[in-house]
Amino acid sequence: MRYWSVVFALAAIFSVGAFVYAPLSGDWWLPNPSGDMHHSVSSFGREIDSLFVIILVITGVVFIGTQVVLVWEAYRFADRVDDAGRPVRQARYFHGSQRLEVIWTIIPAAILVFIALYQMGTWANIKFRSAAPKVQPTAEVTARQFQWIFRYPGPDRKLYTPDDLYTVNDFHFVKDRMTLINLRSSDVIHSFFLPHMRIKQDAVPGMIIPVWFDSDTAGHFELVCAELCGWGHYKMRGNVTVHASDEEFAKWQADLLAEQNRSQLSMATDNQGR
Numbered sequence: 291m292r293y294w295s296v297v298f299a300l301a302a303i304f305s306v307g308a309f310v311y312a313p314l315s316g317d318w319w320l321p322n323p324s325g326d327m328h329h330s331v332s333s334f335g336r337e338i339d340s341l342f343v344i345i346l347v348i349t350g351v352v353f354i355g356t357q358v359v360l361v362w363e364a365y366r367f368a369d370r371v372d373d374a375g376r377p378v379r380q381a382r383y384f385h386g387s388q389r390l391e392v393i394w395t396i397i398p399a400a401i402l403v404f405i406a407l408y409q410m411g412t413w414a415n416i417k418f419r420s421a422a423p424k425v426q427p428t429a430e431v432t433a434r435q436f437q438w439i440f441r442y443p444g445p446d447r448k449l450y451t452p453d454d455l456y457t458v459n460d461f462h463f464v465k466d467r468m469t470l471i472n473l474r475s476s477d478v479i480h481s482f483f484l485p486h487m488r489i490k491q492d493a494v495p496g497m498i499i500p501v502w503f504d505s506d507t508a509g510h511f512e513l514v515c516a517e518l519c520g521w522g523h524y525k526m527r528g529n530v531t532v533h534a535s536d537e538e539f540a541k542w543q544a545d546l547l548a549e550q551n552r553s554q555l556s557m558a559t560d561n562q563g564r
């Protein structure tokens with residue numbers, strides 16, 4: 291029935307409409323708080339966005355091409371019968387076409403190789419340990435069911451010393467600074483995802499994984515877990531604060547230190563009272 295080719299056509303038109311509309315609308319696209327939706331706040335983000343657009347264009351062209359053929363063939367070969375109820379055209383069965391199989395294997399393979407080579411530089415910049423910035427880690431981040439624990443260097447500026455500072459689901463770093471964290475997990479696999487910085491890295495038990503990123507915009511962003519890690523997975527949301535300056539970050543750390551000392555003091559006095 292030709293009716294079905296119309297249904298296929300409408301579904302294809304709707305899909306194409308959605309992916310043409312997405313880049314034009316702010317809500318459907320990758321999050322960008324600066325208002326300019328084609329300008330990610332992080333320097334890696336801009337590379338990743340352009341890769342994303344290239345892949346969207348390639349898959350879009352392939353999708354439109356295959357849908358046009360599908361709908362046209364569905365329309366053309368719809369089973370029509372004559373007045374006597376006999377098929378107008380008899381179906382013909384044949385066993386594959388080797389040439390066609392070779393073509394539709396080679397073309398996608400070539401496209402995948404092109405994408406693999408094209409994105410290699412970006413991947414190396416973001417993931418290769420040799421590309422890690424030579425800076426002190428801003429924090430050690432430990433994922434666990436179901437929260438993010440941040441451990442910052444204290445006044446001695448060294449991590450893993452007794453004066454370290456802790457926060458839960460609250461991450462701070464400084465604008466325009468390449469920021470390095472050591473990512474760990476204390477139970478299952480989680481995924482450290484900063485959507486605004488386009489950074490996503492699995493936290494794997496038993497490994498300490500360096501992750502680096504930056505932001506050219508101060509403000510408040512979001513951290514989520516991008517790996518379904520258990521029943522409370524949805525709770526693994528954290529606030530990210532990008533401070534405008536080193537001074538502002540130092541001020542926040544000093545406040546945190548004072549608060550931490552205060553609570554330790556009150557714990558000590560509580561114990562004495564008992």
Ligand SMILES: [Cu+2]
Binds near residue numbers: 515523
């Ligand atoms: Cu998780």
